Amino acid sequence: MKNYIKLFLAVCTISVVSCEDVIDVDVQTDTLRLVVEASLDWEKGTTGNDQSITLRTSTPFFDTQSTDVIGAEVNVTNNSTGEVYPFTDQNNGTYTTTTFDPQIYVTYTLEIIYDGERFTAEDTLRPVPNIKEVYQDTEDGFDDETIELHIVFDDFQDEGDSYFFKFERPQDLLPTLEVGDDEFINGNEVDWWYEIDDDEDEEIKPLLPGDIVTINMHSISRPYYNYMDIVIDQLGGVGIFESTPVEVKGNCINTTDPENYAHGYFRVTQKNSVIYTVE
Amino acid sequence: MIKKGKRKVRLRWLSVTSIIILLLSYTPVVAQENYTISGKISDIDNGETLFGASVFLEGTTIGVVTNEYGFYSITAPKGEYRLLITYMGYADIKQVVNLNRNQNFNFEISETSTKLDEVEVTAEESEIAVLRKPEMSVLKMNIETVKQMPVVLGEVDILKSLQMLPGVTNNGEGTGGFHVRGGAGDQNLVLLDEAIIYNTSHMFGFFSVFNADAIKDVKLYKGGIPARYGGRVSSVLDVRQKDGNSKRFAATGGIGIISSRLALEAPLFKEKGSFLIAGRSSYANLLLKAAGEDNSVGFYDLNLKTNYKINANNRLFLSGYFGRDSFELGDTFSNSYGNATGNLRWNHIFNDKLFSNLSAVYSKYDYKLGLTFAEFDWVSSITNYNLKYDLKYYFSDKFKLDFGASGIYYEFDPGEINPTSETSAVNPLLLDRKKAIESGLYIDAEHKLTEKLTAQYGLRYSSFSRLGGQPMTEYANNQPVVYNADLGIYERGTAVGETVYEKGDAIKTFGNLEPRASLAYSINDNSSLKAGFSRVAQYIHLLSNTSSATPLDVWAPSGQYIDPQLSNQYALGYFRNFANKAYSMEAEIYYKNTDNRIDYIDGSDLIGQNTIETEILKGESRAYGLELLFRKNEGDFTGWIAYTLSKSEQRTPGGTAGGPGINDGDWYNTPYDRTHDISISGSYKLNEKWSFGTNLVFQTGRPVTYPNGQYEYEGVSIASYADRNSDRLPAYHRLDVSVNYKPNKKPDAKLKGEWVLGIYNAYNRKNAASVSFGQNIETGANEATRTAIFGIVPSITYNFKF
CATH class of the missing domain: 2.60.40.1120 (Carboxypeptidase-like, regulatory domain)
Structure with a gap:
């Protein structure tokens, strides 16, 4: 709901704009930080035993060549049982396990020891409602002529559910990320739609018959919603009517040197995955 | 609680009244x-x-x-x-x-020139530095001067013209509002015939709501705000509408490329009264439709004023304004917003020394946002009723007294969401409606102490009661915002319950004494020194965490969690006229600090937010600067050079939330900080037919927040951002030119017309309204994208008068 209003402000910005161009700008450079991409996603109907975590470094803004982090010690602990799942260094920045045991409403702790510093983070696994239907239409969305996909599900009766969606097409370089919460739609049947703008200036085409779309729908914790909400708002830059950009901090705390905090997030989610072919 | 408060006010009112009566009764006892x-x-x-x-x-x-x-x-x-x-x-x-x-x-x-629509080549008296009056930090603009200046798209704009003077800036092209001496947009009290205007812009700031044909006077107090004004800490913009021609029927109008306007004036009741009705409308949709867009954007407004002279000592005025903007994007969004005001005034002259005015004022700002594709709409408004009584007592040639009282009743309706269809997934929602009363009592003296020294001193007592009739959320440890020391971020506090306040209760009451004083010392007939101090309290706040204010921003009253802003300003000035007033110079330095200025925590969410207190921290702001204005007032060539050197910054410690605060509790630039601001404006009258105008503007870029790094996450590049407002947009500069041509008409011809040709941004500078950072969706490379609103914009307008 709120995102619609944010979208409205973003669109206002676009519509008053008469000229946009890419320019050279000098920016400041922060110290390079550890980047944690620890997404333990349990696909509904699978065991969820196989999980992997990626560690990299951040880079200056215009120089996106990051370095894989090798030689870190990575463990995840089930806070309820105390069971520890060690992640094995694959020497390419990824760390994997085949024994993870995901459980609903359980909080997990991530611990990373890297370069003499210890990072920790926590997240709680929440159940995801079943997707009742995925269908396509043109009526809704911004444009009556382009195809949008609809994902239908029932929001849980208790308030406080948050969702993260990731849509990918093989021909697109970047995925589309969206978050939503049930603040204004609690307990309702939700029809979440996804559309790609038909923008003549860009090479990106709207959804067309034959397109294969991978849809991932996660149930996420509230802190992760707060994090992703800002991350997504700031993706692609911030216009004059949108919130001033801010530094977003994830949940990985450096207990050795708090100033040297890590970017990224440790999330534990349950998800639905659907591959839909547009007709 | 409230009863007590009321009684207190009444007591003070009584005591002030008795002082006044005492003073009045002294009148006959003059030696x-x-x-x-x-x-x-x-x-x-x-x-x-x-x-x-x-x-x-x-x-x-x-x-x-x-x-x-x-x-x-x-x-x-x-x-x-x-x-x-x-x-x-x-x-x-x-x-x-x-x-x-x-x-x-x-x-x-009578005007010196017999011709009706003569180009004003001399400035008004009041535009020349007024030497003996203690009044300082005041900008007054002649509406004729405003009409002479080149403007974007040919739309005469008071606010844009004021920005050519020292100490006044905006937040970039295509943004609403204005900023005075490093203050925020919501710190300006904007009055149109005494009615508060909450949003001064049309079309997201491209134009102002003031139709120049309906306006008589514009006065901006940048500091030294007289005691009769209160409620905003930064400035007062007092705009007065024309009363209407009481001698004969007259019409003025103009046809431009964006909008057209027409004003009609005529006497009423055998010259005992008169009226003015003025309308303006954009050619809605035209531009965008022509560009093949399915979108539309447009505005209109209507000004009305009428007055009736009952007798020599009593006169009634009725004035009103109604303006509306609408904005539609295909079938997906619709947005409309606007101000509506009304004011009934009664001028009464008690005797040759005592002048009074009683006003009953209504004003409302509302917006409606329809999100057709999401099947809901959103409405929000702020309404106020204001009753005020102002008196001026001309005690003697050495002593004059202004005094009066006012009461404003506010209704805040921050938002109501309604689904617009059966199938809408959105539930209806009503954000808490808020009510408040703001009252003020003041007395202000202008006192000629010696032949050379004149003082103005006064006191305002303001009070504000946030009224009940709504629940207030209580938080654990009384902390609406909590610092999470582990993550180093500010988070929303935990609600532990609600306190319901009955309609008769006051949730919170504030009272402030606001002393105001200024002093003018005339060194000689041509130069003077002035000094001023003012303290002002502000009880309502515009909530906005965007780079520029949007029409959707919501006003919030002070209360349990938001304290009134309190500002002290000190100013010193030197004023001088040269060459028999042909030239004048004004130099001022100022320092002001404002307590309880709020700023927003990282990731604050203000849209549909019922508990604003969970999104904000309380801090302070300070601004200081030097302003220079040099004018040439007479001759075929007139104009000015204005220069401002200033600093505006704020600091927001953690306070009750704990932690170091925003930006580690250090001072950071406000978005309104401009180190250098130079404006040159000139007009040249070649002959009766041709005249020329030009503006040249240079400004340091606006403080913004740029990335200081990036990282890969979820298959995209995420920017990490530097400290708040620690970068700057590229410097802003542009040149405008205009040509006025009056076709040769017989001197007694009724219709007087003129053509105004203008070029805004003549050298097509791409001034950045914003620079945004993101990933190129085709190459994946990070890039900085500049958004420029206006390139070179030519325009043509035809103005007429008969």
């Missing part, structure tokens, strides 16, 4: 035999009363300037005098008066 001349000054051609005309007894320093209603009163010892009335652009009047009794003189003065 010397003094008499009073009073009356009104108006324009002979259209009957408009003139504000700021000077009335002097020649050869003495006894004199006054007329008030907003053209009224003056002079008291002097018995004797024979020559009364001199001057108003720049008008012919002087001299009248011999034998002051041996109290008498009433009304004067009608």
Whole structure:
């Protein structure tokens, strides 16, 4: 709901704009930080035993060549049982396990020891409602002529559910990320739609018959919603009517040197995955 | 609680009234035999009363300037005098008066040029530095000067013209509002015929809501705000509408490329009254439709004023404004917003020394947002009713007193969401409605201490009661915002319950004494030194965490969690006229600090937010600067050079939330900080047919937040951002030119027309309104994208008058 209003402000910005161009700008450079991409996603109907975590470094803004982090010690602990799942260094920045045991409403702790510093983070696994239907239409969305996909599900009766969606097409370089919460739609049947703008200036085409779309729908914790909400708002830059950009901090705390905090997030989610072919 | 508060106010009111009565009763007990001349000054051609005309007894320093209603009163010892009335652009009047009794003189003065639509080549008296009055930090603009300046798309705009003067800036092209001396947009009290205007812009800031054809006077107080004003800490913009031609029917209008306007004026009731009705409308949709877009954007507004003279001592005025913007994007979004105001005034002259005005004012700002594709709409509004009574007592030539009282009742309706279809997934929602009363009592004296030294000193007592009738959320440890020391971020506090306040209860009451003082020392006939101090309280706040204010921003009252902003401003100035007033110079330095300025925590969410307190931290702001203004007031070539060197910054410690605060509790630039701001404006009259105007502007870029790194996450590049407002947009500069052409018409022709050709941003500078950072969706590379609103914009307008 709120995102619609944010979208409205973003669109206002676009519509008053008469000229946009890419320019050279000098920016400041922060110290390079550890980047944690620890997404333990349990696909509904699978065991969820196989999980992997990626560690990299951040880079200056215009120089996106990051370095894989090798030689870190990575463990995840089930806070309820105390069971520890060690992640094995694959020497390419990824760390994997085949024994993870995901459980609903359980909080997990991530611990990373890297370069003499210890990072920790926590997240709680929440159940995801079943997707009742995925269908396509043109009526809704911004444009009556382009195809949008609809994902239908029932929001849980208790308030406080948050969702993260990731849509990918093989021909697109970047995925589309969206978050939503049930603040204004609690307990309702939700029809979440996804559309790609038909923008003549860009090479990106709207959804067309034959397109294969991978849809991932996660149930996420509230802190992760707060994090992703800002991350997504700031993706692609911030216009004059949108919130001033801010530094977003994830949940990985450096207990050795708090100033040297890590970017990224440790999330534990349950998800639905659907591959839909547009007709 | 509230009963107590009310009683307190009444007591103070009583005591002030008794002081006044005491003062009034002293009148007859004056040793010397003094008499009073009073009356009104108006324009002979259209009957408009003139504000700021000077009335002097020649050869003495006894004199006054007329008030907003053209009224003056002079008291002097018995004797024979020559009364001199001057108003720049008008012919002087001299009248011999034998002051041996109290008498009433009304004067009608005529413009120096007989032609109706003459280009004003001389500035008004009041635009030249007024040396003896303690009034400082005031900008007054002649509406004719405003009309001469080149403007974007040919739309005459008071706010844009004011930004050419020192100490006034905006937040970039295509953004609403204005900023005075490093203050925020919501710290400006904008009054149109005494009614509060909550949003001054049309079309997201491209144009202002003021239709120049309906406006008589514009006065901006950047500091030294007189005690009769209160409620905003940064400035007061007092805009007054014309009363309407009381002599004959007249029409003015213009046809431009964005909008057209028409104003009609005529006498009423056998010249006992008059009216003005003015309308303006954009050619909605035209531009965008022409560009093949399915979108539309447009605005219109309507100004109305009428007055009726009951008798010499009583006059009624009724004025109103209604403006509306609409914005549609295909079938997906629709947005409309606007101000509506009404004001009924009663001018009553008790006697030749006591002038009074009673006003009942209504104003409302509302917006509606329809999100058709998401099947809901959203409405929000702020409404206020204001009753005020202002008196001016001309005690003697050395002592004049302004005093009065006002009460404002506010209704805040921050938002209501309604689904617009059966199938909408959105649930209806009503954000808490809020109510409050703001009242003020003031007394302000203008006191001529010696021939060279004049002081103005006053006191305002303001109070604010946030009224009940709503629940207030209570938080654990009384912390609406909590610092998470582990993650180093501010988070929303935990709600632990609610306190329901009954309608009769006050949730919180504030009271503040606001002293105001200024001093003018005239060094000689051509130069003076002035100093001023003012303290102002502000009880309502505009919530906005975007780079520029949007029409969707919501006003919030002070209360349990938001304290009133309190500002102290100190200013010093040197004023000088050269070459028999042909040139003038003004130099001022100022320092102001404001307590309880709020800022927003990282990731704050203000949309549909019922508990604003969970999104904000309380801090302070300070601003200081040097302003220089050099004007050439006479001749074929007139204009000015304005330069401002300033700093505006704020600091937001963690306070009750704990932690270091925003930006580690260090000072950071406000978005309104401009180190250098240079504006040059000139106009040249070649002959009766041709005249030319130009503007040249240079400004340091606006403080913004740029990335200081990036990382890969979820298959995209995420920017990490540097400290708040620690970068700057590229410097802003542009040149505008305009040409006015008046076709040769017979001098007695009724219709007078003129063509105005303008070029805004003549060298097509791409001034960045914003620079945004993101990933190129085709290559994946990070890039900085500049958004420029106006490139070179030519325009043509035809103005007429008959």
